[in-house]
Amino acid sequence: MDRTQSCVKLSVKPSRGLMDEKFVVLVQNVPPGFQLTIHALHKCEEGHSWEAFAHYTANTTGTVNVSEDPSLGGTYSGVEQMGLLWSLRPVPGSKPGLRMRKVDIQTPMEVTISVYQGHQTEGFMDQVQLAGAVVERWYMAPGVRRVPITEGGLTATLFLPSGPGPFPGLLDLWGGEGKLVESRAALLASHGFASLALDYLTPKITIETGKIVDNSYFETAYRVLEQHPKVVGSRIAMMGLSLGTSMTLKMAVYSQVMKLRCAVCISGTHVQPIDGSLEEMLNFCRENAGKIRVNENQTIFRDLLLPIPTDPALKVDVGRLQCPLLLVVGDDDENWPAQESAVDMKDMMEQAGNSHLLTVLLYPKAGHLIEPPYSPHARASTFVPANSHQELVALWGGETVAHSRAQEDAWRKTLVFLREHLYGCTMTVEH
């Protein structure tokens, strides 16, 4: 029997890494000038298959190094060390509107990397690979502890870094879809921050009583962190994405209980009724629902909060902010008027004389969902706002390459920002 032989060597290092770590994909032992396709395949928790691929030509030593050589085409082009991850997209024939998210962050994301002969664009499953490797991408570094928190009526998960501690703390809020999203908090704990992922839209207490939580829920979460034996109570930060930003800004400026060391607000706005809490914000959005546009079946929410009000009762008075604030914004955010808000916040702070606390990172052609790096970009996806049953397709915005760059850059800058304000030291560039 004539068995096809392959001497092609494929290596991915590290084969087990954190979600935000880079890897080097190396193909060796092919003939010089050989045309090949490197393919990545991932089956997500929901059972959908995602793939990315790129076309390369081997050099004179019969090698392709993804971190040094340009892709000539595929789901990404040019020199893109991590392109095989951030350009992942659902395979042809998949259900539309998918977004990749991992719910169980205690197990790694597994990706199969393969090499195929020639410059292929489809039909990978029917072809014979020349070589294959499996890569694990972890949310939790070894030694990070995951602690479910229910005290004080909270629905939350605390992630503690490895080691005796105590550690600076961080309150982590996600956006309008609700549920308890743990991925970012797990990663932050892997970087030395005791992080509490908080479900504030669909916590047990809201599901059971129908009551929306108010400011005291967030203050309880802060207290839980502050009093935890492994947390340095005087060094707590807050981070929010989208609707999470609204709550972060409200608490940062108005809470008597929360003394935040610094805050990070991603794709958010300061526009909200300053009286009251979450419920008032949700009502405000409902009242303005007529401004929501639908274009080709995609829902654009951003006009809901535009124009930026001049009425001070409708926006958080960031002129009163007393801690450093990092704003991460995409200029192609179709979901929330983050850029307009950032401009207005800067104005307010300049007038109040505390603009030295503000850093704005504005990313060209980045959309709304600016998440930790190397996760695939979704320009639009199905979205079920919390506590509603209406499924729609939300337009988030962003162009894949620019958005992925923004994710990588923003994450690094966020870690540096947190390190500086929570640990009081600058990060060594070594890693």
Place this chain on the structure above:
Amino acid sequence: MISRQLSTMSGTVPPIVSVVPSRALVDEKIKVLVENLPPGSPVTLHSLHHSEDRDYWEAYGHYVSDHRGTVSVAKDLSFGGTYTGKEAMGLLWSMRPVPGSRKGLRLRKRDVCSPMLVNISVHSGHIAEGFRQQPPLASALIERWYMAPGVQRISIKETGVRGTLFIPPGPGPFPGLLDLWGDGGGLLEYRSSLIASHGFASLALDYSSSDDQYPLFSSIEAAFSILKDHPQVIPERVGIYGLSLGSILTIFFTAESAVIKPFCCVCISGSHIYPSGKSRKGMNHLLLTKLNKVRLDENNHHIWRDVGRAIFHTPSNQVDVGKVNCPMLLVNGLDDQNWPTVESAEDMAEKMNAVGKGHLLTRLEYPDTGHLIEPPFSPHFRATNFIVEATKEKVIMLWGGQTKPHSDAQEDSWRKILAFLQHHLYSSLTPKVKL
């Protein structure tokens, strides 16, 4: 309670220990970084491992932080501890049992599907003991794996053969390696799983059982055939990889066997001794006749080198290495106290040169290196507990080597072994792919 109050009062945060990569294969290097220390402070970096046998192993180095309060193990120098100088991997290769441990311990991982966990911590001051009594300033946990993701582990239990086959990820087929590890310890998989993580289908064979259950020699021939015939293995590219007794068997089979025709061989700490009687019983008998040559060192540790010499100097006990027809890499330590491996290698070279086959042999000989040349960054064992198969006696066997040069030899030889295997088992394949 008190320390927590102090820290919240002053709001001080601890230093940060980070290790990259935090999950790695055992032969991959790590970078250990400590930040947020006071500038210019003396600190001790400590590693701790709790083995499967429930012993504690540790290493430590004395450092001084720079003006930014940073210590980089990859760049800075250690001024004391279990290693000194610029040693990025010192916290791993210089590990030894903690004071008060049982004597003669050896560290070998049995379960290769789970990682070896090592705790890296930083302590105030330059200390040499009491690490577990004093809590560290900070620590990080790392995982060291003997198996890459996607490697398949297949138990082999056929007539006369007991072992484990590791297949690399990917479509295959792959070059194969028969892994003949040393004597004692039963079925040890760690080297095979590591080699499979580098792209070779590797079969680890248990040949420690007696002849009655699994006749040794036919077991090895059967194992070689199983490998060759496996659908995921390229039959024309199967080699053998031996250590100690495994190397002796490798050389014998390569020269004499009609069944075993390896494409290339790696022999660590072996010699070209003819395994008398071609059986376990025969070998044991041969050893017993020279037992009077065992010497004891000042600690009553067994030195078997002269036993080996006595056997080897009898011409009828030598394998005719002129019959070897494949490339062979010999890796030996010049301070091997267990077997006269370097003398053997010299004799082999002479005999093979005489018949024009000298070009097949590559000899790597390392100064101050002992008998147990293992994968890199594993701790060095100068003497460990051993049960002599022939006499059933429990002794402490002197293997030799000084820790630092021996560790260097492990690191250097591993890279050269992989390059040798890559060259012979991979590069020599004509690609079936068309341009």
